[in-house]
Amino acid sequence: MELRERPHPWNDHNGPHDDVIMSCRVRLARNLAGFPFVNRASSTQCHEMLRMARRIVLTDDVAPGMIWVDINSATSRDRALLMERHLISKNFSESSHARAVAISGDESLSVMVNEEDHLRMQLLRPGLQLEDAFGRINAVDDAIEARLDYAFSSRWGYLTACPTNVGTGIRFSVMAHLPALKITGEIDRVKRAAKDLNLAVRGYYGEGTDSAGDFYQISNQITLGRSETELRDEFQKQILPHIIQYEQESRQVLVDRNPILLDDRVHRALAVLKTARLLGVEEAMKLLSRVRLGLYLRRIADVDLDAINRLFLQIQPAHLQLHAESRLSNEEMRQARADLVRSTLGG
């Protein structure tokens, strides 16, 4: 498999509202008519699905420069690498049935074949650009649908393996960086409010994962009874502005109430990153989160924000193994992580 280490669209800092919204994503769940869902499909049917999907997805009218990765023959490091780059889900990475993912050259589009649904396609954009992301994934959906029959009913819409996705099969989500809400303890209030608003708040790698580096994946849960644009507008225009504002106000509270404490946390984090000889992934994520906060609040200068954003990805285990071009023990990994961070930040 060929997947070089390179910047990734989700941590480009030029997107709108990038101080809080690192990236946004639109995901569509689709199934093919005439096939059982993946959980009931035979091995033959799973392979047939892969054959059909490959023929259609790897065409230029879907997206230019798509590559196909057979997950079954991929190494565990490569699977982890794809998960760390948010191109496949945790469940997909860990399953054992026949499955594959198609990825566009710029990694903004990925199409998982034989995940929970036959096709799970996602489009990632930096910052808050859900309209753009939706327009792009909708065009991909049209291109695939022109050559395949989707399982669809006029009453229920797009039929999905889990009834919670039925209808539009769409999920709008953002990767939100909420360090101030975490520091002030307000994050639990946000989680409760999100639940009342039919939103899911998940961890860094989506469903079934924990938050890391104060990143939270927030997504809509409703997929039926409203159109895609209604769901998008409700999420983007009515809900997210409140979360963004809440985080920004909490950041201002930190500045106003105890700037010394804030500066201490931010500069201490930077100092540890610049000098540590051993770093665990959780610790590194937490420290990078504080430095990222300090940069946006202008408490730190002379640190490249893009470098910090890239490090969130580069310090993940599979990325470190790739960088080292060898299999690292846990201790070697902690050392390699600290070395990479020090050399990047000029420590």
Added chain:
Amino acid sequence: MNCDFCNKPAVVHEVTVKNGEKHEVHLCEEHAAEAGLNMPGSKPINELLTKFVISHPSSSGSAATSGASRPAKSARRHCATCGLGLDEFRRTGLLGCPDCYESFCSQLEPLIERAQNGGVSHLGKTPRRAGTSIDRQLHRRRLIKELDHAVNAEQYERAAQLRDQLQSLESDSPSPDEDHERAGESSSPKPE
């Protein structure tokens, strides 16, 4: 912020104003549960849905959404197409095939309405080919079943023939332009 009763981190914060005076209560998980306060939920919705199905098996055929009460014992227990049992759906939260929506319609209606916050029918995008695909679906389904049998019986020549037929079925599909024209003729999508 720590719990008012112990040193654990508080996860429930309640603010009440009584006679113009503000009272704040901060509780950890255990003390919140003791006080009967609901915890912020973090379980995935399909897990909650599965639990709901398990704990409310009698909710099948709910008159609330279907408008007609039906005895639970008359509800279908297996999908005629894929053979998925209702018990398995209750255990996994996953359906077996597109036809399960029809097979378990009476059980699914109240669940979906609840999970979708009252949404009961699709108002979004419609595939352009929805109205023209039924025959192809049936044909493909039969071919795939035959292909499955052929592979299991190690009849590779027959399997290759069936694959060719499947492939020609796909290439015989109408072009997107034709579908555009057809979609223009009909304002509503055709049900499966």
